[in-house]
Amino acid sequence: MRRAHAVADVRDAEAALMRRLPEGTLMRRAAAGLAATCAGLLGRVYGSRVVLLVGSGDNGGDALYAGALLARRGAGVTAALLAPERAHPGGLDALRAAGGLAVTDLAAATRLIDRADVVLDGIVGIGGKGGLRDDAAPLAAAADRSAGLTVAVDLPSGIDPDTGEVPGAAVRADVTVTFGTHKPGLLVDPGARYAGAVRLVPIGIDPGPPVLEALHHSDLAGLLPVPGELSDKYRRGVVGVVAGSARYPGAAVLAVAGALAGAAGAVRYVGPAADAVVRRFPEVLVHAGPPADAGRVQAWVIGPGIGDGSGAREAIAQVLGSGVPVLVDADGLALLRDTTVEPSAELLLTPHAGEAAALLGTDRAAVEAARLAHVRELARARRATVLLKGSTTLVADPVPAPVRVNPTGTGWLATAGSGDVLSGLAGSLLAAGLTARDAGSVAAYLHGLAARRATGVPGAPITAMDVAAALPGAWRDAVTPG
Ligand SMILES: NC(=O)C1=CN([C@@H]2O[C@H](COP(=O)(O)OP(=O)(O)OC[C@H]3O[C@@H](n4cnc5c(N)ncnc54)[C@H](OP(=O)(O)O)[C@@H]3O)[C@@H](O)[C@H]2O)[C@@H](O)CC1
Ligand SMILES: Nc1ncnc2c1ncn2[C@@H]1O[C@H](COP(=O)(O)OP(=O)(O)O)[C@@H](O)[C@H]1O
Ligand SMILES: [K+]
Numbered sequence: 001m002r003r004a005h006a007v008a009d010v011r012d013a014e015a016a017l018m019r020r021l022p023e024g025t026l027m028r029r030a031a032a033g034l035a036a037t038c039a040g041l042l043g044r045v046y047g048s049r050v051v052l053l054v055g056s057g058d059n060g061g062d063a064l065y066a067g068a069l070l071a072r073r074g075a076g077v078t079a080a081l082l083a084p085e086r087a088h089p090g091g092l093d094a095l096r097a098a099g100g101l102a103v104t105d106l107a108a109a110t111r112l113i114d115r116a117d118v119v120l121d122g123i124v125g126i127g128g129k130g131g132l133r134d135d136a137a138p139l140a141a142a143a144d145r146s147a148g149l150t151v152a153v154d155l156p157s158g159i160d161p162d163t164g165e166v167p168g169a170a171v172r173a174d175v176t177v178t179f180g181t182h183k184p185g186l187l188v189d190p191g192a193r194y195a196g197a198v199r200l201v202p203i204g205i206d207p208g209p210p211v212l213e214a215l216h217h218s219d220l221a222g223l224l225p226v227p228g229e230l231s232d233k234y235r236r237g238v239v240g241v242v243a244g245s246a247r248y249p250g251a252a253v254l255a256v257a258g259a260l261a262g263a264a265g266a267v268r269y270v271g272p273a274a275d276a277v278v279r280r281f282p283e284v285l286v287h288a289g290p291p292a293d294a295g296r297v298q299a300w301v302i303g304p305g306i307g308d309g310s311g312a313r314e315a316i317a318q319v320l321g322s323g324v325p326v327l328v329d330a331d332g333l334a335l336l337r338d339t340t341v342e343p344s345a346e347l348l349l350t351p352h353a354g355e356a357a358a359l360l361g362t363d364r365a366a367v368e369a370a371r372l373a374h375v376r377e378l379a380r381a382r383r384a385t386v387l388l389k390g391s392t393t394l395v396a397d398p399v400p401a402p403v404r405v406n407p408t409g410t411g412w413l414a415t416a417g418s419g420d421v422l423s424g425l426a427g428s429l430l431a432a433g434l435t436a437r438d439a440g441s442v443a444a445y446l447h448g449l450a451a452r453r454a455t456g457v458p459g460a461p462i463t464a465m466d467v468a469a470a471l472p473g474a475w476r477d478a479v480t481p482g
Pocket of ligand 3: 059123124125
């Protein structure tokens with residue numbers, strides 16, 4: 001599991017450790033890790049051109065000490081000082097002693113950035129508030145234009161470390177070297193898009209429980225169910241899928257395709273698209289009446305393509321009161337706004353940003369700009385586990401617990417119907433006995449992995465059915481050791 005901690009906890013942990021260590025130890029550890037990464041990226045340090053963007057805090061100090069280490073190995077290092085009178089004095093002395101230069105003329109610095117092999121962004125780190133200020137923004141733009149690599153110190157300056165919100169201009173990094181632990185803003189979009197490849201340099205701090213966590217490949221084997229000797233199709237769990245309509249039969253087929261690739265022993269389809277479903281998947285049990293009469297299931301998936309007619313309203317009331325976990329997606333989410341039935345078991349909602357916005361009474365752009373805050377708010381307000389789809393899919397519980405962020409996926413997943421496959425898959429895992437939190441995050445992981453397998457490298461358009469077809473391979477991949 002990859003974990004991210006709140007800035008306040010990082011600061012407390014840093015203070016606790018610093019009381020036990022000689023002054024400057026943590027900064028030296030950070031700078032050494034940073035310099036090692038830069039050296040690796042440069043290949044040959046001697047004769048390379050390195051520009052440091054240095055702000056007024058310790059983030060700039062890290063950049064200066066790392067610059068000093070590179071200068072000692074023969075790099076030409078110049079620091080552009082954004083706040084000359086407040087630049088970290090020890091770092092500045094170290095850089096000068098190693099033969100590096102410091103400039104305060106930011107126009108001259110911009111010209112140096114154009115020709116740099118590596119630009120180190122030490123403008124601001126976890127002490128940053130708001131977007132980049134006016135003097136720093138042109139330097140960030142120059143680094144973006146430059147052919148050299150931009151390496152962010154701790155996090156790209158201008159992104160909010162705790163939330164991933166990007167309120168103004170920000171540095172776009174190719175690589176981020178972060179210290180001690182990940183910061184939530186590095187893993188959640190839009191901030192994650194600015195971070196590039198993230199490398200963690202341990203500095204010995206112990207910041208306690210995380211606020212965010214991402215499943216790692218090695219976590220999957222422990223979470224995915226494996227049938228035992230005594231398993232039969234009912235013991236493995238039956239998932240009921242209420243999806244599709246005469247108008248949208250495809251949604252039923254796609255949700256069922258996802259459900260069949262999950263861990264349930266059987267899939268029971270309920271709705272008017274049974275013919276289309278059975279033609280494609282003869283193994284599915286079908287039922288044309290309401291869900292209450294369909295036979296036993298261990299979890300329901302309801303919503304994709306069901307519309308908002310009276311049958312759909314009746315169906316959502318029935319499944320919410322059924323006593324088994326329910327996943328609500330797509331049209332089902334709109335119906336949830338009017339239903340008065342209290343869920344009788346775990347509830348997992350799988351909105352995209354637009355659907356989450358509608359449930360919260362805000363707009364899509366607001367949700368996309370502050371995904372972490374909105375997923376938490378929706379989980380609290382609806383007393384449900386919420387899986388917010390999109391790039392960096394998030395899964396939040398209604399009770400205080402780290403939010404899960406999905407590390408797999410590709411922009412090619414943004415294709416019609418891929419969400420239906422995801423809801424079927426997650427519902428199947430719910431039926432197999434996973435909690436809503438595990439079912440949602442494991443499904444998102446496998447779904448993203450399947451999409452990557454289907455799209456290949458460097459990537460090409462894929463359909464939702466391609467994603468479903470790639471799920472068994474993704475599952476095998478996920479449980480293969482090492
Ligand atoms: N914690 C740890 O374990 C370790 C932390 N370490 C390092 O320390 C870093 C944190 O250092 P920090 O606390 O000095 O804050 P930092 O991020 O440099 O910036 C604060 C200054 O920036 C300014 N400023 C604010 N917003 C701004 C903006 N938008 N645009 C421009 N400027 C802005 C603000 O100044 P003012 O508002 O007064 O002008 C303030 O003085 C951390 O990220 C890591 O790199 C490591 O060395 C080792 C262990
Ligand atoms: N930019 C993106 N990067 C990665 N994945 C994305 C992106 N946009 C959407 N997705 C994923 O694609 C799927 C789309 O689901 P959804 O919006 O419900 O579409 P549909 O309703 O057509 O099935 C979700 O799994 C979502 O997380
Ligand atoms: K930075």
